[in-house]
Amino acid sequence: MRYPSLTELLDRKRTALGKGPLSVVLAEDDVEIGSTLDHQLACGFRDVLLLAPEGVQVSPDHETRVHIVTHDVFADGALVAAVNQVIAKLPGTWLHYCYNAEYLFFPFCETRRVRELLTFHAEERREAMLTYVIDLYAGDLGSSADAVSRTDTWLDRSGYYALARKDPANDWQPKERQLDFFGGLRWRFEEHIPYPRRKIDRISLFRAKPGLKLLPDFTLSDEEMNTYTCRWHHSLTAAVCSFRTAKALRTNPGSRHAIQTFLWPNSVRFDWHSQQLMDLGLMEPGQWF
Template identity: 65%
Template sequence: MRYTSLSDFLSKGKAALAKGPVAVVFAEDDIEIDTTLRHHQRAGFREVLLFAPAPIVLPDKLEATVHRIDHNVHAEAALITVINSLIRAAPGIWLFYCYNGEYLFHPFCEDRNIRELLAFHTEERREALLTYVIDLYAGDLDSFPNAVSLEDAHLDRSGYYALGRPDPANKNHPKERQLDFFGGLRWRFEEHVPWERRKIDRICLFKTKPGLELRPDYTLNDEEMNTYACPWHNNLTTALASFRTAKALRTNPGSRYDIHDFKWRNTVPFEWHSQQLMDLGLMEPGQWF
């Protein structure tokens, strides 16, 4: 199921958007595309869309199970443009997006799939989930110079913090139930990361509706959908285990030669299990037990 462009997909493959949840993966390079796609297929998404440059090759068996759309993912605001187009094309479905080398985890995902989680979240009258992007990195950069290794994956167990999100429309007072979250490699190597890219929170799993738009800072234009909790209790959150920042820091010439090791005193091996993320406070089960 391959399409030559977004418009070709919306013309010929729009049936894939009839019922969610739908996962959308943007491939910035050819690293761990297959594991990213399979991870989200196993998570329980009904359909998985892959936006990737035409030269990228997938195994035939895998390409037959996803909707492959040729796309220039490096164009300015490529992800924002695509997601907003999908929102307009398919109102009323749950939609998720990520990049290659990123893996979504939700509480108890080993035993409960994403559809069960979204059914519970919908019952709580919530239409979006706050997601923390947790940086993964290889422990041995000599063996894995691009910092990507599923077998040698590590993460920071501490060093995360939150600041009130100022509201320009209200004299920069903090927005209600909204915070900007920081930590991981973007915090430890902040001299290599522009200020506007240091946040580690995303609204990347949400229910589409008419008029909804994704903004460049990975928030939505409906402020209630950007909140971490409803007014009466804490809600579920999810985590996106991501090699993207580590890969960028090891690829960009401005940082590559300044960074020889990502490990520090608070580095721990990543166990690829939701319980570790909950134990570290990087994911909230809310009222879902």
């Protein structure tokens, strides 16, 4: 069903949406909108919101199963502002957010649904989950000019690293259980990426609560919710496998002609399976077996 604004949707469907879990997808363009929505529905989200420009075309199935909201997707910080609006209206609801051509993977997601994941995570007294944004890219840029291909999909198997996250309010001392993560295309082609956008970590699965805010760097205003693990053992993490950086590098005039291929010796084909991501150390099952 379509809605003229996010405000109207939240006012009309607040009770139903509050049952969660809820996925918010912002469509920056028309690339892989259908596959993104299919993936979110397959993950088991009770409701999926698509924020898109007026007139966006989706399949008849998505017209009936997805809440399609007319939204100014080109406004500065459009996704962050929308997520904060949802947080304010739906306290207590588990939320996920992403862009089109991004796909959430979590341990054992082929046989378990996101509700099971979040139930276990909540039982471990966790209200948020760290997700790593793993860059995907087409192997043949001649056939896929925008670097997006679901059948010729590659990722980096190495080249990821973390640095201590410093606290400017505490004499730049490292924050407890918080790290800044880097790697993928944003590391290999960093000359084309503004420094504030080089991190690959997001807190993109969390439970909304009064006063909570999503910040422009995709962390939350509650510092404990930004930690990668709890104090007593390793916690679950997940991955957002994303064509967004590759797509941007191939469409931006400043980088398009400087990049002939994204492949390098540490490229490996992506098999679209959570086990591969766990084997590469790109997400952590924690105590969930």
